[in-house]
Amino acid sequence: MNITTQELRSLITPEGELRLTLEDVDVRAPGPDEVVIRVDAAPLNPSDVGELLGPADVATLNTSGPAGRPVTTAKIPPQFAARTATRMGKSMSIGNEGAGVVIAAGEHARHLVGRVVGALAGRMFTRYRKLKVNDVLVFPEGVSPRQAAAAFVNPLTALGMLSTMRRERHTALVHTTAASNLGQMLNKLCLADGVQLVNVVRSAEQDKVLNAIGAKHIVNSTAPDFREQLIAAVKTTGATLAFDAVGGGPLAGQILAAMEEALVADAPAADQYGSRTHKQVYTYGRLDLAPTTIPPSVGMAWGIGGWLLFSHLARIGQEATQKLRERVANEITTTFASSYTREISLAEALDPDNIRGYRRAKTGEKYLLVPSNE
Amino acid sequence: MNITTQELRSLITPEGELRLTLEDVDVRAPGPDEVVIRVDAAPLNPSDVGELLGPADVATLNTSGPAGRPVTTAKIPPQFAARTATRMGKSMSIGNEGAGVVIAAGEHARHLVGRVVGALAGRMFTRYRKLKVNDVLVFPEGVSPRQAAAAFVNPLTALGMLSTMRRERHTALVHTTAASNLGQMLNKLCLADGVQLVNVVRSAEQDKVLNAIGAKHIVNSTAPDFREQLIAAVKTTGATLAFDAVGGGPLAGQILAAMEEALVADAPAADQYGSRTHKQVYTYGRLDLAPTTIPPSVGMAWGIGGWLLFSHLARIGQEATQKLRERVANEITTTFASSYTREISLAEALDPDNIRGYRRAKTGEKYLLVPSNE
Numbered sequence: 133m134n135i136t137t138q139e140l141r142s143l144i145t146p147e148g149e150l151r152l153t154l155e156d157v158d159v160r161a162p163g164p165d166e167v168v169i170r171v172d173a174a175p176l177n178p179s180d181v182g183e184l185l186g187p188a189d190v191a192t193l194n195t196s197g198p199a200g201r202p203v204t205t206a207k208i209p210p211q212f213a214a215r216t217a218t219r220m221g222k223s224m225s226i227g228n229e230g231a232g233v234v235i236a237a238g239e240h241a242r243h244l245v246g247r248v249v250g251a252l253a254g255r256m257f258t259r260y261r262k263l264k265v266n267d268v269l270v271f272p273e274g275v276s277p278r279q280a281a282a283a284f285v286n287p288l289t290a291l292g293m294l295s296t297m298r299r300e301r302h303t304a305l306v307h308t309t310a311a312s313n314l315g316q317m318l319n320k321l322c323l324a325d326g327v328q329l330v331n332v333v334r335s336a337e338q339d340k341v342l343n344a345i346g347a348k349h350i351v352n353s354t355a356p357d358f359r360e361q362l363i364a365a366v367k368t369t370g371a372t373l374a375f376d377a378v379g380g381g382p383l384a385g386q387i388l389a390a391m392e393e394a395l396v397a398d399a400p401a402a403d404q405y406g407s408r409t410h411k412q413v414y415t416y417g418r419l420d421l422a423p424t425t426i427p428p429s430v431g432m433a434w435g436i437g438g439w440l441l442f443s444h445l446a447r448i449g450q451e452a453t454q455k456l457r458e459r460v461a462n463e464i465t466t467t468f469a470s471s472y473t474r475e476i477s478l479a480e481a482l483d484p485d486n487i488r489g490y491r492r493a494k495t496g497e498k499y500l501l502v503p504s505n506e
Numbered sequence: 507m508n509i510t511t512q513e514l515r516s517l518i519t520p521e522g523e524l525r526l527t528l529e530d531v532d533v534r535a536p537g538p539d540e541v542v543i544r545v546d547a548a549p550l551n552p553s554d555v556g557e558l559l560g561p562a563d564v565a566t567l568n569t570s571g572p573a574g575r576p577v578t579t580a581k582i583p584p585q586f587a588a589r590t591a592t593r594m595g596k597s598m599s600i601g602n603e604g605a606g607v608v609i610a611a612g613e614h615a616r617h618l619v620g621r622v623v624g625a626l627a628g629r630m631f632t633r634y635r636k637l638k639v640n641d642v643l644v645f646p647e648g649v650s651p652r653q654a655a656a657a658f659v660n661p662l663t664a665l666g667m668l669s670t671m672r673r674e675r676h677t678a679l680v681h682t683t684a685a686s687n688l689g690q691m692l693n694k695l696c697l698a699d700g701v702q703l704v705n706v707v708r709s710a711e712q713d714k715v716l717n718a719i720g721a722k723h724i725v726n727s728t729a730p731d732f733r734e735q736l737i738a739a740v741k742t743t744g745a746t747l748a749f750d751a752v753g754g755g756p757l758a759g760q761i762l763a764a765m766e767e768a769l770v771a772d773a774p775a776a777d778q779y780g781s782r783t784h785k786q787v788y789t790y791g792r793l794d795l796a797p798t799t800i801p802p803s804v805g806m807a808w809g810i811g812g813w814l815l816f817s818h819l820a821r822i823g824q825e826a827t828q829k830l831r832e833r834v835a836n837e838i839t840t841t842f843a844s845s846y847t848r849e850i851s852l853a854e855a856l857d858p859d860n861i862r863g864y865r866r867a868k869t870g871e872k873y874l875l876v877p878s879n880e
Contacts, residue, residue, distance in 0.1 A: 182778050218774040380802060400592040404556050405814055412811075418802050425797040426810075428754060433817065436800075437786075437809030440779055 135159040135168065135236075138503075140257035140478055142184050143223045144208060144216045150188040152204040152482050155223070157258070164238040165265045169249060172277035174230030174256045175470065176481075176490050176499040177285050178417065184226050186219070187212035190491055193484035200506070204482040227257030231271075231280035232504065241265045248277055252284035257478065259503050269461050279465055281500060282313075285441065287460040287468040288453075289416065290318045292444045293375050294327060295452070300412065304328035306366065306374035306387055309419070310350070311338035312495045313470055314377075319347045320467045328369035332362070332383070338495060353383065359390065367394040374413045375439065380420030384413045388430040396431075406431025414439035472500040509533040509542065512877075514631035514852055516558050517597045518582060518590045524562040526578040526856050529597070531632070538612040539639045543623060546651035548604030548630045549844065550855075550864050550873040551659050552791065558600050560593070561586035564865055567858035574880070578856040601631030605645075605654035606878065615639045622651055626658035631852065633877050643835050653839055655874060656687075659815065661834040661842040662827075663790065664692045666818045667749050668701060669826070674786065678702035680740065680748035680761055683793070684724070685712035686869045687844055688751075693721045694841045702743035706736070706757070712869060727757065733764065741768035746783060749813065751791030758787045758810055759800040766805045780805025788813035846874040 137159050143151045162168050188206040197203040208216060231250035234241075249268040255261060271280045297305055307318055310331030322329040323346055330349045331342050339350050349369060351361040365371075366387075372395075374387045388411050395407035413436045415424070426436065445453045460468050474497075480486055481501055490499040511533050517525045536542050562580040571577040582590060605624035608615075623642040629635060645654045671679055681692055684705030696703040697720055704723045705716050713724050723743060725735040739745075740761075746769075748761045762785050769781035787810045789798070800810065819827045834842050847870075854860050855875055864873040 179778075186778075218770075218776075382797075385797065396592075402592075404553075408814075408817060421802045423756075423759065423799040423801050425799050427797050428792055428795045430812070432812035432814045435809055435811030437811075438804070438806035440782075440806045443782060443807065 135260050137258045137260040138478060139255065139259075140184075140226050140481060141223045142186070142226055144186055144220050146220055148208040148210065148213055150186060150206045150208060152184070152202075154201060154478055154482070159260045159262050162236055162238040162241070162262055164240050166238045166262055167234045167241050167244055167249070167265060167268065168236040168260055168262050169232040169251075169268075170235050171230050171256055171258055171261050171503040172232040173281035174227050174501045174503060175282040175285070175472070176501055177228060177282075179285065180226055180228055180257070181491055183224065185487070185491060186216050190484075190488050193487055195482060195484055200479050202479055202482040204484065204487070225255035225258070227255060227501070228252060229282065229284040230256035230261075230501075230503070231277045231283065232261075233277065235260070238265075244268075244270065247271075248275055248280055250280045250283045252288075257481070257501055257503060259478070269457055271461055271464060275464055278500065279469065282470040283460050283464055283468065286314045286317055286470065287464075288445065288456055289314055289441050290321050290468075291456045291459065292441055293318065294321065294325065295448060295456070296414070296439070296444065297327070297373050299448075300373065302371070302373035302412070304330070304369040304371035304373075306330040306332060306371045308332040308353075308374070308376045308378050308383060308387075309334075309417075309495055310347075311341045312377070313498050315495075316341070316345055317468055317470070319345055324467055328371065330362075330365040330369055330371050332387075334495070341496060359386065362386065362390040363393050363397075366390050367397065372409060372411050376413055376415045377417030378420050379415040379418035380422035380424055382425050384415060384424055384436055385426040385430065387413055388434050388436065389427055392429060392431045392434070401431070406433070408433050410435065412436070416440070470498070473497045475500045475502050477501075477505040478503050509634050511632045511634040512852060513629065513633075514558075514600050514855060515597045516560070516600055518560055518594050520594055522582040522584065522587055524560060524580045524582060526558070528575060528852055528856070533634045533636050536610055536612040536615070536636055538614050540612045540636055541608045541615050541618055541623070541639060541642065542610040542634055542636050543606040543625075543642075544609050545604050545630055545632055545635055545877040546606040547655035548601050548875045548877060549656040549659070549846070550875055551602060551656075553659065554600055554602055554631070555865055557598065559861070559865060560590050564858075564862050567861055569856060569858055574853050576853055576856040578858065578861070599629035599632070601629060601875070602626060603656065603658040604630035604635075604875075604877070605651045605657065606635075607651065609634070612639075618642075618644065621645075622649055622654055624654045624657040626662075631855070631875060631877060633852070643831055645835055645838060649838055652874065653843065656844040657834050657838055657842065660688045660691055660844065661838075662819065662830055663688055663815050664695050664842075665830045665833065666815055667692065668695065668699065669822060669830070670788070670813070670818065671701070671747050673822075674747065676745070676747035676786070678704070678743040678745035678747075680704040680706060680745045682706040682727075682748070682750045682752050682757060682761075683708075683791075683869055684721075685715045686751070687872050689869075690716070690719055691842055691844070693719055698841055702745065704736075704739040704743055704745050706761075708869070715870060733760065736760065736764040737768050737771075740764050741771065746785050748787045750787055750789045752794050753789040753792035754794030754796035754798055756799050758789060758798055759804065761787055762804040762808050762810065763801055766803060766808070770805075775805070780807070782807050784809065786810070790814070844872070847871045848873045849876050850874070851879040852877050
């Protein structure tokens with residue numbers, strides 16, 4: 133067996149140029165506990181797009197090279213150069229997760245040939261990928277690679293939010309950017325598990341999307357009575373924990389203040405320090421790069437902090453993580469189903485118009501990379 | 507035995523007036539497990555001043571009534587009236603902590619008569635106070651009530667900071683408003699326990715105060731190179747935890763960003779999410795009522811939240827709290843010694859000039875109430 137794959141690479145040069153290319157890389161025969169998969173589908177998650185483009189200015193995108201072998205460049209604005217120091221000059225392989233069919237296997241993994249598997253292993257934006265058997269998730273018969281493509285980042289994040297909620301003794305949740313792929317998944321999961329969820333959206337359209345899948349509590353942050361709506365929803369559900377992908381700006385602080393107001397309305401504070409019930413916001417993204425602002429009206433029993441899927445999985449341990457993975461495999465076409473608005477090949481992923489498309493992808497829009505397509 | 511005490515009271519009327527008075531209250535004979543103390547000294551902590559004055563406008567202070575029985579009033583600005591809802595119309599007793607001599611005792615506590623004891627029991631701004639034996643801390647012979655007055659709030663806060671540090675697996679600390687009474691105490695404690703402490707001060711004078719007591723790391727937040735100084739100090743000490751009494755404004759975020767920069771300088775981040783080492787700021791005060799702002803340069807492994815002494819003690823439990831109290835009793839004239847810039851009687855505490863004095867008390871200034879003085 134001798135396979136050459138084409139792998140998507142991202143390089144930032146010391147001169148401040150981003151270079152996106154497809155590189156030929158040999159895939160050696162699998163060892164006894166390894167498989168080689170044909171990568172049929174990989175989602176373009178925000179974290180992938182972040183790694184792929186860094187802080188490049190997409191208005192300066194330019195492409196050259198033969199069809200099927202584009203070389204796409206863009207400029208890194210000088211004020212952001214410092215942020216790229218640790219990756220400068222390194223040709224980086226991209227793609228957190230993806231799925232495909234096993235086309236070759238080592239002696240302990242022969243039973244997997246022909247099966248659809250997925251992995252959260254990095255370097256997935258490639259035609260063929262060698263993987264350790266322990267790293268792959270095997271899907272039930274009948275699940276397609278497209279259905280299996282996004283079985284890790286969003287499903288484990290949604291499950292991780294609920295396990296965080298239980299570990300830290302909260303009983304209900306608030307979620308922002310609630311109409312996203314992840315937000316829709318979280319709604320299905322909360323409905324399945326009987327957990328009350330307050331969905332914060334930014335438009336009437338997003339409200340409709342969530343309504344259609346059965347979401348019970350939806351508040352629109354652009355409505356003039358957002359504050360009152362939010363306090364009422366938090367009071368009804370008893371939510372004292374929020375997950376926020378916006379990160380910057382006033383939203384996280386508004387959520388904490390609404391929780392405090394709901395708590396104090398139920399049980400007036402005995403002293404100047406407000407409610408003793410802990411209120412927590414975790415930010416798992418930073419769509420808004422403005423500073424996060426927290427008003428003084430949050431009382432004293434509050435916290436806000438970053439939340440990273442990989443750190444959460446490390447905290448809960450391998451056994452608990454494995455249970456979450458198995459649930460995802462079994463419910464990948466129901467609770468954890470993803471949908472995409474666009475499918476593109478590796479070469480198309482380097483097209484400037486497509487890049488601008490998946491970079492600005494609005495809530496609810498999502499691109500699927502199909503590496504095995506020419 | 508029949509004693510009448512004079513107790514300092516604070517009342518906010520539904521009309522938006524603050525009324526400070528001295529009320530006569532009978533102190534009944536102590537039960538078997540009770541003592542009566544003559545309160546000889548009680549510190550005016552910021553938390554006491556906050557309860558005493560609420561959001562009153564000190565420019566409107568006015569006093570009347572006979573000498574020794576003043577009635578002092580001030581206006582509550584209408585925009586702050588909502589904050590006073592839970593205490594409106596209630597005549598509140600003030601004074602978290604204090605110390606004095608036992609003048610009467612129930613049958614199980616006779617051995618305490620004549621001893622100097624302290625308590626964190628509330629209602630301490632009074633001439634005589636009946637207390638449960640379990641609530642008093644008995645000081646070694648030779649300790650005066652003035653020395654014993656502030657044996658709880660500041661000492662337990664300083665000790666609580668170190669126990670939080672150990673419980674949450676940090677090894678060094680940053681402290682803001684570092685030249686305060688509490689900050690000086692924390693320096694002595696950290697020197698005694700071999701813990702590295704970064705002191706953030708706001709003036710060259712405060713720098714001198716801390717230098718004189720042996721502080722090793724002092725950075726001035728008003729210096730033009732504050733950021734660089736802070737990064738260097740955090741790097742040298744390895745501090746990943748900060749306690750901040752300022753609360754609002756950019757300081758907490760600057761500390762987190764400096765910690766992240768120091769960590770990444772030591773071990774470049776593998777990905778866009780920055781260092782995986784958790785960085786934490788606890789705010790235990792809110793001297794600045796502006797929103798707290800957190801920049802995006804803090805990475806993803808960070809947290810900020812409120813920290814309240816009483817909640818911390820509840821978390822560590824009675825036995826651990828008792829150990830802390832005993833350490834304070836034994837080191838009240840050394841590690842946990844407080845100093846005061848002014849001593850005032852109960853009646854003097856209602857004088858408008860004195861009120862303005864202890865309310866604006868700068869870092870390092872502190873008032874001691876001496877209730878047993880006429």
